[in-house]
Amino acid sequence: MNIAITAPTRLYQEVGLTLQQRITDDVYRVGSRLPPERDIAEEMDVSRSVVREAIIMLELQGLIEVRKGSGAYVTAKPSNDKPRATTRANSDVGPFELLQARQAVESQIASFAAMNITKNDISRLREALDMERKHLNEGCTDYDGDELFHLTIAEASQNSVMSDIVRELWQRRDESPMWQQLHARISNSSYRTAWLGDHEKILLALQKRDPEGAREAMWQHLENVKQTLFELSDVDDPQFDGFLFR
Template identity: 30%
Template sequence: MQIYQQILSQIESGTFKVGDKLPAERELCEQFGVSRAPIRQALSALELNGFIYSRQGEGVYVKSNQSLASSTQDPISFNSVSPEEIVEVRMNIEPLIIKFAVQRATDEEIAVLRATIDKMEQETKSGVYVPETDEALHYNIAKASHNELFINIMSAIINAMKKQEMWQFIRDRTVTRPDYLEVNLNEHKQIIEAIEKRDEKKATDIMSKHMQNLYDRYWK
């Protein structure tokens, strides 16, 4: 979070302007005195919130100095999206997204997913659920599909969840409960393990099951 905030403050202050290329991961590691894992997590969070974007093989660039959540240019009115619509889209689109993620994910992208699931495991062991970690995991799966439309759809889904108060109410009554925390973690671990093994069918089946369980838990 400290790395995220420091890079964000440089973007907001104009030190890094829209279109500028950020320093390479290696340089950021030296600058902050950390390994690549927290750097990648911070960059993933910045990308998830619409501040930066990455070009395969080229690097990371500043996209905006305003988050997606505060942008007024989004064509979707997130406040009008219902929890039922969110789940309906997720149940149908995420198994498709992961199919392409298994086919196209680079070793580096899989390493980011592994670092994120390790973070989720640490949080679960501490007895807490952090929505941003869950969101980052699903967003990074979309990134691994190397399909800009899938990435934008996933970003729209995440923003809809952030804006929908009823969604947050339902979430706080389910995945934050101790009896669901471990279940939620295990489902995500199985998803990442299937991607690591390049098992397209298993990854798709587990994601479909995860989405169905999501629906069942939310409307139980």
């Protein structure tokens, strides 16, 4: 007997569906502004990052529009003759949830890498940092050097399972419509210079073969990534994506 297994609803999807129903019921009318994220988070007893992900979900469905420095506005009601979300969107992981998973996994892998890293791995990591610097200087918007740096650390662990896990996490990031939508909100890329500095600290710990230092440096780096992207994509802030650079 075949038993159908339904994927569990993610927390951001539960919040998004509640907001979607309120749009259907005219609690939030077309043209009106959604309440601030902080208010929604307090009402539904969830973190603001979960609310942020729910709003991104509604953006992808074409139900709301984010206006810089003003907030999120309802632009349409859900259509009864179309599914509320595509299969791909239903299976998507929220960008902040994904970053949290990467933080837990990659920090531990960095620790293993510090114990097993080779001279060749160090050379490859330096090449990845050189690629990042080159792209920053040229104003290039891709993340090839960033991804190469993280994947090389995973490979330096000398554990193919760990390497596969990190590769899978990055693949989910690269293929995620929600991740792409998050970055579509952000026009200032100055934060990438700070992330390059984080990478240099991670490399230094790896060169010293310091497992705890590498773990802490990777944990702090991904914490910085989470917090920076969260603050830069805050539509309720009047300065929106520029206030960190005042």
